Amino acid sequence: MCDRVNIRHTKERCFALVLRASLLICAGTLIFLLGSIFVKGIGAISLQFLFMPAMEFGKSGGVFYQILGSMLMVLVAAALVVPLAIGTSLFQYAFNTRTSIGYLLEQSLYALNAIPSITYGIFGLIFFVNFLNTGISWFVGSMILAIMMLPTTTLSTYQAMVAIPKIYHENAAALGLSKSQIIWRVTLPQSFHGIVTGSLIGLARAIGETAPIMFIATAFSGVSVPKSLVEPVSTLPTHILELAQQSTDPQALQNAWGASLILVLLVSGFSLLALFARSRLTGRGQK
Amino acid sequence: MNIPNLLLVSSNQSSDVDVQSHSIRLDGFSAYYGKNCIVSDINLKLPIKGVTCLVGPSGAGKSTILRWLNRINEETESASFSGTVKVLGRDIMSGYPDVTELRRRVGMVFQQPCVFPCSIYDNILMGLRTQKLSKAQARDIVEHGLKLASLWDEVSNRLEGRADSLSLGQQQRLCLARALVLEPDVLLLDEPTASIDPISSHAIEELVISLGRKISIVMVTHNIGQAKRISDHVVFLCDGKIVEQGTRAHMFSPRCSAKTKTYITEDFCDC
Structure with a gap:
């Protein structure tokens, strides 16, 4: 024993x-x-590094336009993807759950989430740059990042909707609310945390991507604030890639580490915001 | 939009109700979840006014019947029914092409209190949001609804406070107030006191008795004592069938059937 x-x-x-x-x-x-x-x-971080443009292919100067380019691309991507993700999730949740098309859509979203990011880049290059002849364009890059963010944001929103206890819908329906009123008054407010979390996680993933935007949206040097939709920008990931290729130069290497630290801080910032939003909004919505 | 006046003047039952002698009528009603028949061949007529209690053991089909009366069971996957169900003189399917009209006329309060994650004020007005109400009208409706549900004194100083901060008993009365401000002709109550304390339960019982003088109330309960206190009419169901139905005086007298007597006295059903 x-x-x-x-x-x-x-x-x-x-x-x-x-x-x-x-x-x-x-x-x-x-x-x-x-x-x-x-x-x-x-060691590389200073006000000058943060607010000056890159010079000598990044060996000197700062990363101001790279931060600006990254933020511009992901924020526009988020603006494109959030309405689409909410629409898709709502359609799937309210009208399409029990159909074979609904099942296919859900599986497609999971599959889309698993596609390597370079594939998106190649698609953007073939379809937008070559076929539609857009040229190198930060807006095309945003669209590709939006497509990349779509499954993460949609699935997070959808899961938040599915998690709403059925009793809320029954109570709302029993008050004579129509389907669209239930969506506005019950489903969307209660899944808001999922929308915010999914978008921020999607942003965190998108801002660190190099491959999908490298051929279609970015230039390695000589860029500033874009004045139209079809101009290239420089982003932190592509700038780090460029600096890493000059890693035999100690100054370039130092700047590469500095830019990496800023990128990590941006990604961590989005992730922390997502964590904060989830804890605050979940408590508020589903208490 | 008038202020709800269920307890003050005669209810707002419309003309098609007045010409009917029954608020609810079920003919050959059977209900299913998938292929499972939950209740079969039920015939039932409920009066325009008064409290009808559906009693019986778990699984007898009481809630299933209740949930079809306002078609809330449509929200449940694989739920279906056959037969005819008439509410306020109209077939629930063909007579109410817009289900929201049926649900506004047939209010419902569920077993588990469920308030929306917003203020007490907004909860009360949730079902009235499509109507254009002035602030004063909205305020009056909220006050009246809360007074109807005997909740006004407890929450009048915190109407903007979150509804989910109320106790369970208060939440259930809030749900009741929310249903009452729609001025329903029929009120369905699915074990509304099952998850609340005796004091709140007593307040709801008092309210149900008062409302029963004006409108038709159908209430599912497992509490035989409660059915005895508040009902005008009792329907005893077992295994998806009506065993016996009648007035309270009949159902709680020695004249009732042996099965009913066994269930009422021993809380046991041998159907």
Whole structure:
């Protein structure tokens, strides 16, 4: 009897040990990565670095236009994707749940989420740049990023809608509210946290992408604030790529770490905002 | 939009109700979830006014019947019915092409209090948002609804406060007030006191008795004592069929059937 208890305790300890080791590996990797970027990048950060344009292919100057380009592209992408994601989720949720088309749409969104980002870039190059002859355009880049963000934002919104307890809909329907009124008064307010979270996670993913926009929306140097929809911009990921190619130069390498740190801070900022929005809005909507 | 006056003057039952002798009529009604028949071949006539309690063991089909009376069961996957259901003289399917009209005339309060995550004020007006109300009208309606549900004294100083901060009993009375401001001709109550404390339960019972003098109330309850206190008419269901129905005096007297007597006295059904 006593032996059996000891064996059970030993098994439990081993199991807990394996779990702790998994946690340590995951957290350790993240801390090592972020720590390295922080330690190596902090030296490059200064007001001048943040607010000056890049010079000599990034070896000197700052990353002002890169930050601007990245933010412009992802914010426009978000503006394009959010209405589309809400519309798709609502259609799927309110009208299409039990149909085979609904099932197909849901599976397509999951599949779209798993497509490698370079594929989006190639699609943009073939369809927009070559076929529609748009040239290198930051707006085309935003559209491609929007397509990339679409599954994340849509699925997050849809899941938030599905999670609304059925009793809310029944109570609203029992008050004589029509389907559209239920959507406006119950579904959308209560899934708002999902829309915000999904959009911010989508933004966090999109802002760090290089491959989909490299051929269609960005230039490595000589760009400033775009004056039309069909001009290129420079973004932080493509700038880091460019600097990494000159890594034999210590100054370029230093700036690459600095730009990486800013990119990490931007991505972390969006992720933290998403976390904050989820905790605040979930509590408010579904208390 | 008039202020709800259910307890003050005669109810707003419309002309088609007046010419009917029954608020609800079920003929050969059977209800299904998928292929499972939950209630079969029910014939039932409920009066224009008064409180009708549906009693019986769990799974008897009481809530299923109730949920078809305002077609709320349409929201449930695989739910269907056969037979005829007439509410206020009109068939619930062909007579109410716009289901929202049926639901406005047939209010419903569910077992679990469910308030929307907004203010008490907005909760009361949730069903009236399509109507253009002045601020004063809206305020009057909210006050009257809350007074009807005996909640005004408790919440009058925090109407803009969140409805989900109320106690469960208060939330249930808020749900009742929310349904009453629509001035329904029929009110469906699905075990409205099942999840609240005895004091709140008593307040709701008092309210149901008062309302029953003006409109038709159909209430599902497992509480035999409650049915005895508030009902005018009792329908005893078991295993998807009506075992017996009659006035309260009949159903709670020695003249009722042996099965009813067993259920009422021992809370047991051997159907």
